[in-house]
């Protein structure tokens with residue numbers, strides 16, 4: 224036994240230091256993941272589409288990831304709907320008798336993110352506005368459903384398997400305000416006093432008070448408020464105009480109205496100029512906004528970004544801003560989440576193209592003496608020919624003439640369904656985030672936040 228204890232101590236000292244989320248800090252970075260905002264705006268650039276969640280947990284920059292979104296509360300079989308765009312949705316498989324996506328392949332990815340000290344939340348709503356309650360009692364029942372499906376409860380239909388998420392986020396941008404205060408109250412009554420802290424957050428528009436969650440956040444204790452300083456006249460683009468940019472109003476709300484006087488207020492920002500209609504400011508301007516707001520307002524908790532795909536395609540704006548706020552970004556690792564770019568036309572490991580096979584983004588085949596890589600999901604689209612759906616695009620990218628040298632490494636990208644099925648924490652391919660996973664066409668993605 225003594226030997227084992229020594230061994231464990233020795234191993235623990237070798238393990239990388241885990242930077243656990245610290246709610247009391249004022250340099251946290253929150254990044255929404257799930258909607259492939261970049262892909263929805265750049266269908267022709269699949270290399271920068273949203274990657275598996277694990278790709279965004281690789282360094283210490285991101286502290287909180289709200290998974291977006293639960294898009295309906297009571298659908299087929301009385302259960303909600305979950306849409307994660309190109310990574311997981313009803314189109315990639317549901318629990319029998321429901322429209323609830325089964326995303327259990329993400330279980331190990333989520334627990335790996337949590338093991339790195341990150342909070343993983345589940346976000347309700349989104350820009351489509353299809354998620355609505357019709358009564359307070361329905362909302363209260365739904366709080367129990369969320370507990371059973373995503374948090375400490377139990378159910379046969381848990382979309383992420385056994386992993387227990389850290390809380391719920393309300394990003395309500397349409398529908399109705401009905402039920403949210405009741406939902407929040409019931410959520411608190413279920414989660415209070417448990418031996419794990421369950422967070423409750425919301426992402427209102429900067430325009431005060433918020434139409435949909437204003438009542439909820441003013442009557443129930445929330446932990447953090449991720450204010451959308453974009454798509455509104457009060458956005459970050461008018462930071463210089465103190466009558467328009469209204470963080471002060473929110474700071475005042477935090478201190479006087481919020482039931483939780485320690486609530487953290489975040490500056491929410493588009494992660495690139497295509498992530499929102501307006502409100503985008505570049506990394507250096509946002510860094511200045513963040514550092515000035517941090518020193519001026521005690522309620523400031525950090526910066527929220529919409530979304531992960533846009534941040535990674537925009538030079539890691541999240542890192543620049545986190546560093547400016549004095550936060551740790553950890554090891555630099557890989558700064559791009561896209562699949563590696565093939566360097567030549569070595570066809571040794573790429574199987575011949577087959578019209579009946581379903582290919583997903585990143586997979587390779589050989590055809591007509593050339594190596595081809597798939598940009599996205601396809602079936603029966605011949606390499607070198609325009610896609611049969613008439614979109615004027617080519618799903619297959621020509622990687623050049625085959626050199627004929629056998630290259631076993633090329634096999635890695637020919638079997639992503641298989642690898643995803645067997646995903647576990649020890650799989651270096653999954654942790655590296657190089658797979659595009661079970662991909663559905665980008666047209667499935669709802670409009671961005």
Ligand SMILES: *[C@@H]1O[C@H](CO)[C@@H](O)[C@H](O)[C@H]1NC(C)=O
Pocket residue numbers: 505506507508
């Ligand atoms: C960032 O935006 C500001 C304000 O528009 C501009 O003055 C500055 O040159 C920009 N910086 C970079 C690096 O683009």
